[in-house]
Amino acid sequence: MKRIALLLLAALLVSLYFYGNVAVAEEDEEHGGDIIYTKPLKAVIFSHKAHTEDIGLECDWCHEETFEMEALYMQENTDFTMESLCNENYCGTCHNGDISFSTTTQCARCHIGVKGYNELVRQGKIEPEEGDVIQVEGGGH
Amino acid sequence: MKLMNINLEKLIPESLDSVSPMERRSFLKMGLVITGVFAGGRIFSVVSNVNEAFASSTDFVEKYPYSPHYSMVIRQGLCIDCEQCLQACKETNSVPDYGYRTRILTKTVSDAIGRQREFIPILCNHCNDAPCTRACPTKATYKNEVNGVVMMNSKKCIGCKMCILACPYEARYYNAERRAIDKCNFCYDTRISKGEKLTACSYVCPTGARIFGDISDPENVVYSMVHQIEKQVWVLRPESGTKPNVFYMKATRSSPWDLRKQAGAR
Amino acid sequence: MIKKIKSETAERWGYMGIQSLIDSGNYFYVFAVIGVVALAGFAVGLHGTFTGYHHVYGVTRQVPWGVLISAYIFCVVTSTGLCLVSSIGHVFGYEPYMPIAKRAVFLSIVFMLGGFTIIFFDVENPFRMPIYNALSPNFTSNMWWMGTLYTLYLLALIVEYFFLLDQNHSMSRLAGLLGVIFGVAAHSNLGAVFGMLHGREFWYGPYMPIYFIVSAMMSGGAAIIFFSCLAWKIDRTVLTRRMERGIKAVCQLTILLIAIILFFTFWKIISGIVAPEKYIAIKAFISGPYAPHFWIAEVGLGLIVPFVLLIRSEGINTNLMFAATGFMMVGIFFMRYDLVLAGQIVPVFHAMHVEEYNSLLHYMPSFHEIAVVVAGLSFSAALFMLGEKVLNAHKFQKHAIVPPGAFICPGCGGIHYKKEGESEEDALRRHHRMRKVDREDEHA
Numbered sequence: 099m100k101r102i103a104l105l106l107l108a109a110l111l112v113s114l115y116f117y118g119n120v121a122v123a124e125e126d127e128e129h130g131g132d133i134i135y136t137k138p139l140k141a142v143i144f145s146h147k148a149h150t151e152d153i154g155l156e157c158d159w160c161h162e163e164t165f166e167m168e169a170l171y172m173q174e175n176t177d178f179t180m181e182s183l184c185n186e187n188y189c190g191t192c193h194n195g196d197i198s199f200s201t202t203t204q205c206a207r208c209h210i211g212v213k214g215y216n217e218l219v220r221q222g223k224i225e226p227e228e229g230d231v232i233q234v235e236g237g238g239h
Numbered sequence: 240m241k242l243m244n245i246n247l248e249k250l251i252p253e254s255l256d257s258v259s260p261m262e263r264r265s266f267l268k269m270g271l272v273i274t275g276v277f278a279g280g281r282i283f284s285v286v287s288n289v290n291e292a293f294a295s296s297t298d299f300v301e302k303y304p305y306s307p308h309y310s311m312v313i314r315q316g317l318c319i320d321c322e323q324c325l326q327a328c329k330e331t332n333s334v335p336d337y338g339y340r341t342r343i344l345t346k347t348v349s350d351a352i353g354r355q356r357e358f359i360p361i362l363c364n365h366c367n368d369a370p371c372t373r374a375c376p377t378k379a380t381y382k383n384e385v386n387g388v389v390m391m392n393s394k395k396c397i398g399c400k401m402c403i404l405a406c407p408y409e410a411r412y413y414n415a416e417r418r419a420i421d422k423c424n425f426c427y428d429t430r431i432s433k434g435e436k437l438t439a440c441s442y443v444c445p446t447g448a449r450i451f452g453d454i455s456d457p458e459n460v461v462y463s464m465v466h467q468i469e470k471q472v473w474v475l476r477p478e479s480g481t482k483p484n485v486f487y488m489k490a491t492r493s494s495p496w497d498l499r500k501q502a503g504a505r
Numbered sequence: 506m507i508k509k510i511k512s513e514t515a516e517r518w519g520y521m522g523i524q525s526l527i528d529s530g531n532y533f534y535v536f537a538v539i540g541v542v543a544l545a546g547f548a549v550g551l552h553g554t555f556t557g558y559h560h561v562y563g564v565t566r567q568v569p570w571g572v573l574i575s576a577y578i579f580c581v582v583t584s585t586g587l588c589l590v591s592s593i594g595h596v597f598g599y600e601p602y603m604p605i606a607k608r609a610v611f612l613s614i615v616f617m618l619g620g621f622t623i624i625f626f627d628v629e630n631p632f633r634m635p636i637y638n639a640l641s642p643n644f645t646s647n648m649w650w651m652g653t654l655y656t657l658y659l660l661a662l663i664v665e666y667f668f669l670l671d672q673n674h675s676m677s678r679l680a681g682l683l684g685v686i687f688g689v690a691a692h693s694n695l696g697a698v699f700g701m702l703h704g705r706e707f708w709y710g711p712y713m714p715i716y717f718i719v720s721a722m723m724s725g726g727a728a729i730i731f732f733s734c735l736a737w738k739i740d741r742t743v744l745t746r747r748m749e750r751g752i753k754a755v756c757q758l759t760i761l762l763i764a765i766i767l768f769f770t771f772w773k774i775i776s777g778i779v780a781p782e783k784y785i786a787i788k789a790f791i792s793g794p795y796a797p798h799f800w801i802a803e804v805g806l807g808l809i810v811p812f813v814l815l816i817r818s819e820g821i822n823t824n825l826m827f828a829a830t831g832f833m834m835v836g837i838f839f840m841r842y843d844l845v846l847a848g849q850i851v852p853v854f855h856a857m858h859v860e861e862y863n864s865l866l867h868y869m870p871s872f873h874e875i876a877v878v879v880a881g882l883s884f885s886a887a888l889f890m891l892g893e894k895v896l897n898a899h900k901f902q903k904h905a906i907v908p909p910g911a912f913i914c915p916g917c918g919g920i921h922y923k924k925e926g927e928s929e930e931d932a933l934r935r936h937h938r939m940r941k942v943d944r945e946d947e948h949a
Contacts, residue, residue, distance in 0.1 A: 139319070139321040139323075139445065140321055140322070199353060204353055205316065205317060205318075205319050205446070206316075206318075206319060206320070206356040206357055206358055207353065207355075207356070209319035209320065209321070210320075210356075211319055211320020211321065211322070211343070211345075211358060212320055212321065212322040213320050213343070213345055213358075214320070337559060338566070344854065344857070344859040344860070344861050344862070345859060345860045345861065346857065346858060346859045346860065347860055359857070359859060361854070370702070370703060370704055373643075373645045373646060374646055374647070374648060374702075375643055375646055375648070376637075376638060376642075376643055376646045376648035376649035376651075376652060377633075377634075377637035377638060377640075377641045377642070377643060377649070378641045378642075378643045379637070379641075394633075395633070395637045395641055396629075396630065396633070397628055397629070397630045397631070397633045397634045397637060397638075398628050398629020398630045398633075399627075399628050399629075399634075399648055400564075400569040400570065400629075401646070401647075401648045401698070403566065403569040404569055404570060404702060404705070404849070405702050405704060406704060406853075407703075407704030407705075407853050408704075408853065408854075409566065409567060409852075409853050409854065411566070412566040413558075413559060413566075413569075413629060415557045415559055418629065418630055419630075475854070475857070476704070476853070476854075476856070479703055479704045480703065481704075
């Protein structure tokens with residue numbers, strides 16, 4: 099009896115595992131995935147997963163008026179800076195210390211830095227830009 | 240100094256809040272001026288002695304052995320690893336690709352709430368008691384007598400690498416082009432001696448994480464940042480007793496955004 | 506006339522001429538092979554010099570000292586040890602140690618030269634070294650003292666060896682005393698080079714200088730036995746009764762010193778385990794990636810195995826002693842290597858818990874580094890082999906005819922003249938400036 103129960107449990111776990119994987123893959127298609135901003139500064143991460151799946155924000159919250167459904171669209175704007183973020187534009191509409199943490203704190207939460215950027219390139223998650231020098235950390239004589 | 244260390248050992252490591260203003264005040268009463276607290280939990284770097292502690296503010300200045308006494312404050316929370324500073328340093332001081340004078344370390348605290356990452360810039364600490372200058376056999380590396388910058392006289396360097404080993408901050412590397420050890424000199428030859436006010440790294444820093452100045456001048460921003468009793472200021476590796484001149488503090492800012500940058504920065 | 510003086514000197518010095526090496530058959534071929542290996546090593550080293558060491562060496566900014574420094578330390582430790590152990594005899598007058606002096610001092614110089622060769626390829630600008638050591642000395646720098654004291658030490662050794670060859674024993678004794686003084690100063694200072702780095706927990710403290718001196722004596726004892734046994738294997742006539750006695754005495758001393766170093770090592774570990782900063786490095790050696798180095802090479806080959814073998818040899822069984830000290834030479838090399846690395850593998854920012862430095866640092870000797878070490882060591886080996894043949898195996902001059910009123914000294918093997926009414930014993934003491942023992946007092 100016990101054995102059968104165990105087997106069933108194992109089968110359940112395995113199927114759940116695969117189901118989970120498939121689900122994630124599908125979700126990736128559904129929202130915009132991770133977006134890495136490199137201008138004006140390297141590098142800022144925006145994660146759809148963190149904002150939709152984890153926190154449960156609706157697409158409309160952002161895509162109604164704040165953001166285009168096109169990656170790196172707003173990066174071309176000249177006012178895509180911390181100053182305008184602090185004035186509650188772009189990400190700052192929520193990251194104002196009210197709805198979510200303020201842009202004047204926790205800098206390294208959005209800013210993954212050159213290290214984070216290089217790491218993502220190394221993992222093959224993003225294409226390196228022209229002129230990027232990806233150095234292996236810890237080297238140097 | 241000795242007495243000091245014994246007391247400090249008792250503090251709990253890694254807790255920045257482990258030194259209350261009360262404690263700090265009692266250290267001041269002991270005749271020791273505190274310039275910081277280390278993340279390892281120890282108050283360090285005593286720059287004055289008993290006689291000078293309660294003297295007037297002008298004496299206070301005198302406890303710094305150099306004038307101008309160049310120092311840097313790293314506002315650790317503000318570094319976003321954009322690495323503009325590394326780039327500027329490389330270009331200004333012709334640092335080769337295999338070396339660096341300054342670097343940014345990453346600290347991840349996986350069980351922290353909210354932000355879990357922190358970037359920590361490191362560079363030569365221009366120690367008052369520099370182990371490297373003691374170790375150098377030929378005085379190729381030395382303290383500038385006026386401003387305390389630890390400098391290199393490249394042509395005297397025999398390349399024994401003793402100073403690399405002696406340095407507790409890993410601030411030195413061998414530069415084959417110069418045929419000498421190379422290190423941060425607060426851009427003394429490339430900028431400061433030419434009349435610039437800031438080092439290349441603090442000039443380009445977009446967030447004001449690197450504040451450069453003269454700690455012996457009460458008017459100076461570095462002085463006023465380090466000399467606040469309610470702020471935690473610390474140095475790296477205080478247990479080495481080197482009396483560093485690069486200070487670290489936590490900082491977040493409040494709007495408006497522009498105030499963040501150091502005056503004179505790009 | 507000049508020829509005659511030349512041949513007299515040659516005889517006194519035991520100089521056999523280069524021809525004796527060339528004529529030695531297989532021995533010469535072995536010598537030639539070792540010589541070629543040394544030259545090849547130099548060539549590789551020079552290649553490194555011109556391409557730039559940072560391209561070809563395994564050392565990095567985080568681990569700036571690697572196998573070259575280890576090998577250098579191995580050489581100078583052995584040199585100092587040879588000098589110190591042999592000084593017991595010909596400087597401080599303990600007779601059984603006297604016959605080992607000539608070979609020991611010769612080897613002492615040889616190892617010093619080997620060490621300097623290796624350091625030549627480690628220092629980036631070796632030619633600036635003598636210039637700025639003199640023009641811009643930093644008296645607070647252990648490194649400065651190291652260069653200066655070892656140079657003086659080498660000079661003293663050379664003078665000492667000259668007088669040993671010349672059989673001028675009072676002068677050789679004086680120079681030997683200087684050699685001992687400079688040797689101890691230089692060597693304990695080498696310990697201080699490490700011991701005074703207060704940024705490096707593992708090394709910091711007075712332990713290093715003390716350890717260096719004691720372990721130097723141990724290496725010296727091992728080297729004397731090893732090379733004497735080797736010399737005996739090359740030429741059976743080397744092992745005279747006097748030499749046998751000398752080796753036995755050195756063997757006993759070496760056993761004692763191994764015991765001392767064993768307990769040094771033991772307490773270094775125990776005290777390191779309780780100190781949080783040192784613990785990481787210690788752990789890497791007792792159970793981490795360096796455990797094979799430590800347990801097999803350093804403790805096993807370097808200490809325990811030779812300890813047992815040397816005791817079993819009773820200072821008589823040359824095969825056992827040869828094996829024991831051979832193991833020791835290997836073990837001691839690893840001892841130096843471990844010592845140099847142990848202070849560096851823990852990153853300086855380890856306590857900050859940053860990602861870049863959350864593991865031990867890694868160092869692997871590169872081909873060029875190994876080649877330079879091989880060059881230095883085989884250079885020393887070649888010089889040793891040269892010395893065995895060309896300098897008549899460091900034997901003292903054979904005296905066919907002892908002049909009237911003279912005798913062959915049982916200590917140094919030279920010819921001493923007795924004063925009138927003097928016994929051989931008294932003449933020996935006078936000649937070697939040993940204090941006279943008042944026998945009557947003794948009996949009373």
